[in-house]
Amino acid sequence: MSISNPKKIILASKNEHKIAEIKSIIRDEKISLLTLNEFQEGITIEETGKDFLENAIIKARAVYEKFNLPTISDDSGLVVPALNGEPGVYSARYAHASASDWENNLKLINKMKKLSLKETEAHFETAMVFYAPQKSLVLKANGIIKGKVLTTPRGENGFGYDPIFIPQNHHLTFAQMSEREKNEISHRRAAINDLMKKLNFSLLVSQN
Ligand code: IMP
Numbered sequence: 001m002s003i004s005n006p007k008k009i010i011l012a013s014k015n016e017h018k019i020a021e022i023k024s025i026i027r028d029e030k031i032s033l034l035t036l037n038e039f040q041e042g043i044t045i046e047e048t049g050k051d052f053l054e055n056a057i058i059k060a061r062a063v064y065e066k067f068n069l070p071t072i073s074d075d076s077g078l079v080v081p082a083l084n085g086e087p088g089v090y091s092a093r094y095a096h097a098s099a100s101d102w103e104n105n106l107k108l109i110n111k112m113k114k115l116s117l118k119e120t121e122a123h124f125e126t127a128m129v130f131y132a133p134q135k136s137l138v139l140k141a142n143g144i145i146k147g148k149v150l151t152t153p154r155g156e157n158g159f160g161y162d163p164i165f166i167p168q169n170h171h172l173t174f175a176q177m178s179e180r181e182k183n184e185i186s187h188r189r190a191a192i193n194d195l196m197k198k199l200n201f202s203l204l205v206s207q208n
Contacts, residue, residue, distance in 0.1 A: 052127035060131035143190025
């Protein structure tokens with residue numbers, strides 16, 4: 001039986017990779033998942049948070065206030081403890097404001113080389129938020145994948161720091177894995193799973 005009036009939720013993203021990954025997990029006929037690509041009006045959001053969660057909340061609140069619909073937002077990045085947590089919230093703009101993935105990778109590699117590190121512990125992290133203040137609902141979720149970063153990039157797939165990141169208990173970099181292999185273990189997947197659990201739980205509670 002199809003649902004005639006699914007609940008509209010905005011996914012605060014224009015990134016097709018991310019949208020596809022999240023849509024493949026949130027498959028629920030009661031939900032119609034819209035994205036920022038479906039709205040003609042653009043929105044510019046300054047990501048000024050000091051951590052991933054703050055940035056995810058800033059994004060969700062801005063999108064909700066503009067379009068007045070429950071919103072899912074996320075913010076992710078790579079954390080390298082040996083570099084005091086860099087690039088962290090600056091992952092997308094580590095080398096400079098409009099840096100390419102390669103420029104960001106190179107900056108990280110050079111910093112590791114200065115410390116004579118061939119590889120070092122690192123993790124990807126995603127903070128994800130479901131923001132529906134009209135229902136008094138703000139859910140916060142988190143996902144992490146631990147691993148290490150290398151100074152020698154490997155592989156062609158993926159994006160960002162994928163060519164220099166090897167997840168724990170694996171031998172291939174994210175960029176050497178298929179999209180499917182990566183998505184099954186990614187930080188984003190872990191955050192989506194965490195959010196879905198919390199969303200179902202809070203719906204259950206609100207029905208009682
Ligand atoms: P976003 O918040 O998901 O847009 O991620 C911000 C930045 O973190 C990206 O531009 C990438 O540099 C980095 N990043 C986030 N997730 C990944 C990933 O799965 N692989 C590689 N880099 C990532």
